[in-house]
Amino acid sequence: MSDQLTSFIETNQPLIEKTLHSLITDIKAPQPLKDAMLYSLQAGGKRIRPLYTLAVLKELDIQNEDAIIVASTIEMIHTYSLIHDDLPAMDNDDLRRGKPTNHIVFGEALAILAGDALVTIAFGIIARLPNISPELKVDLIDKLSFSAGSEGMVGGQVLDMLGEGQTLTLEQLEEIHVNKTGALLSYSILAGAIIANVSSEIMSALEKYAFHIGLAFQIQDDILDVEGTSEQLGKTAGKDLISEKNTYPSILTMEGAKKELQNQYNQAFQALENIQMQDGLLVEFANYITKRSK
Numbered sequence: 001m002s003d004q005l006t007s008f009i010e011t012n013q014p015l016i017e018k019t020l021h022s023l024i025t026d027i028k029a030p031q032p033l034k035d036a037m038l039y040s041l042q043a044g045g046k047r048i049r050p051l052y053t054l055a056v057l058k059e060l061d062i063q064n065e066d067a068i069i070v071a072s073t074i075e076m077i078h079t080y081s082l083i084h085d086d087l088p089a090m091d092n093d094d095l096r097r098g099k100p101t102n103h104i105v106f107g108e109a110l111a112i113l114a115g116d117a118l119v120t121i122a123f124g125i126i127a128r129l130p131n132i133s134p135e136l137k138v139d140l141i142d143k144l145s146f147s148a149g150s151e152g153m154v155g156g157q158v159l160d161m162l163g164e165g166q167t168l169t170l171e172q173l174e175e176i177h178v179n180k181t182g183a184l185l186s187y188s189i190l191a192g193a194i195i196a197n198v199s200s201e202i203m204s205a206l207e208k209y210a211f212h213i214g215l216a217f218q219i220q221d222d223i224l225d226v227e228g229t230s231e232q233l234g235k236t237a238g239k240d241l242i243s244e245k246n247t248y249p250s251i252l253t254m255e256g257a258k259k260e261l262q263n264q265y266n267q268a269f270q271a272l273e274n275i276q277m278q279d280g281l282l283v284e285f286a287n288y289i290t291k292r293s294k
C-alpha cells in the first residue's frame with residue numbers, strides 16, 4: 001500500500017470507528033439488540049466502503065461534517081449484509097472478521113433482527129443530517145435503497161443462492177457480482193460525489209470507475225477464497241468450492257480470473273482520465289482493491 005493511502009486510512013479509520021460506536025450507543029434499543037449490532041460492527045472490518053466515500057470527497061477537495069456519518073451508514077448496511085450472508089440459511093459460516101459469526105454468539109433470531117435494525121436505522125440517520133441539503137439527502141437515500149435492495153445487493157444475493165450447484169455463464173456470474181457486491185461498493189464511491197454535488201460529467205466518470213471497482217472487488221474476494229487462509233481472511237477460506245458457488249476462478253480458471261481482475265482495474269483507471277483530482281488517491285485505492293490480501 002502506498003504511503004499516501006496508508007496515512008489516509010490511519011487518519012480516517014479511527015474517526016469511522018468512533019462514529020459507528022456513537023451512532024449505535026445513542027439509539028434507543030433493547031440492550032441485547034445493541035450488543036448484537038455492536039458485536040459485528042466492531043469486529044474489525046477493513047472499512048473500505050466508508051473510507052471510499054471520504055476519499056472521493058478528499059479528491060474533490062470538499063469538506064462536509066456529515067460525510068463521515070453518511071460513510072458510516074454504508075458500513076452499517078454492509079455489516080447487516082454480512083450478518084445475514086453468514087446465516088445457516090445462506091452461506092452458513094461460523095467465522096467472520098476473525099470472530100464467531102453473529103448467529104453463533106447471539107442466536108439466529110437476534111442475528112436476523114440485528115441485521116434488520118442496522119439496515120433500517122441507516123436510512124433515518126441520513127434523513128436527519130443537518131449539513132446536507134434535503135435534495136441531496138433524498139438522492140443519497142434513493143440511491144442507497146436502490147443499491148442495497150432488490151435491484152442491487154439483495155437481488156444479487158438471491159441470484160448467488162439460486163446459482164449454487166448450477167452451471168452459469170460468465171455473463172450471469174458478472175450480473176451476480178455486480179449486484180451482490182458491486183452495487184453497495186459503487187454506492188460508497190458515488191455517495192461522496194453526491195455530497196460534493198458534482199457535475200454530470202464527473203458523476204458519469206465516477207460511475208464508470210465505481211462499476212469496475214465494485215466488480216473487481218468481488219473477483220478478488222473469489223480469488224482470496226481459494227488462495228487465502230482462514231486466519232488471513234478472518235473468514236473460512238475455501239467455502240465457495242464446498243458450497244458449489246459460481247466464481248471467477250471456477251468459470252475462468254485462476255489465471256483467467258486474475259486476467260479479468262486486471263482488465264477491470266484498467267477500465268477503472270481509464271475512467272479517471274478526464275477528471276481533475278487533488279492527488280492519486282482513487283488510483284491508489286484501485287490498486288489496493290485489486291492487490292489486497294484480505
Ligand code: IPE
Nearest residue numbers: 045046047048097181218221
Ligand atoms: C466482504 O466484504 C463481503 C463482500 C462483499 C465480498 P469485505 O471484504 O469488505 O469485508 P470486511 O468489511 O472487511 O469484513
Ligand code: IPE
Nearest residue numbers: 081082085091153180181221
Ligand atoms: C457476499 O459475497 C456479498 C454480500 C452481499 C455480503 P460472499 O458470500 O462471497 O462474501 P464472503 O466471502 O462471505 O465475505
Ligand code: MG
Nearest residue numbers: 085090091160
Ligand atoms: Mg454469500
Ligand code: MG
Nearest residue numbers: 085086091093
Ligand atoms: Mg459468504
Ligand code: MG
Nearest residue numbers: 221222225240
Ligand atoms: Mg466470498
